Amino acid sequence: MAERTLEVKGMSCGHCKKAVSGALKDLEGVSSANVDLKSGKVDVQYDDAKVGFDQMKSAVEDQGYDVVK
Template identity: 40%
Template sequence: MYELQVEGMSCGHCVGAVTRSVKEVDAAATVEVDLAAQKIKVQSTATLADIAAAVEDAGYPVKNSAA
């Protein structure tokens, strides 16, 4: 399980965009988004670096991440 601090998420569209970006890397990934805390939790077989890069490519800066 990865936890990432993600800036710029404020609405359902943001949740969808972040979720889609992760699923493009790993279609089987599970993604939990906490808008209030600006965090996402991801269960995936992809690397943390690949997940973070996908989120960044979607336009949401990753400020902190941990496995």
Template identity: 50%
Template sequence: MSKELKTLNVDGMSCSHCENSVKKAVGALNGVSNVTVDLQAKKVSIEFDSEIVSLDIIKETIEDQGYDVV
């Protein structure tokens, strides 16, 4: 098991619906153990097992929700 914690800058999130959609989508990925969203700072922190899910998949999942990982 290879736990990692990454914080991504995400543009486009502005409300609790945005926060919930990112948390739900990323949290549903196999290998992700925790997701926290800071709307004011426009940051998403993800704790995940890099042997199960890649950071690229996580970024793609956030972008699929309509937000930009910068």
């Protein structure tokens, strides 16, 4: 199991938190996505054999948010 922290711009409320965590959890291989609205960071635990950064970035951006790194 791998861990990565995504820095996401544009999140400000509970809906944002739910949209981002839901989009990530829908990806095969992502076991958890914990959003911290205050810092704009999302801690993701995932199986790197099934999902990578580019897929996670696309899933978040599809919800209307920007992934910085």
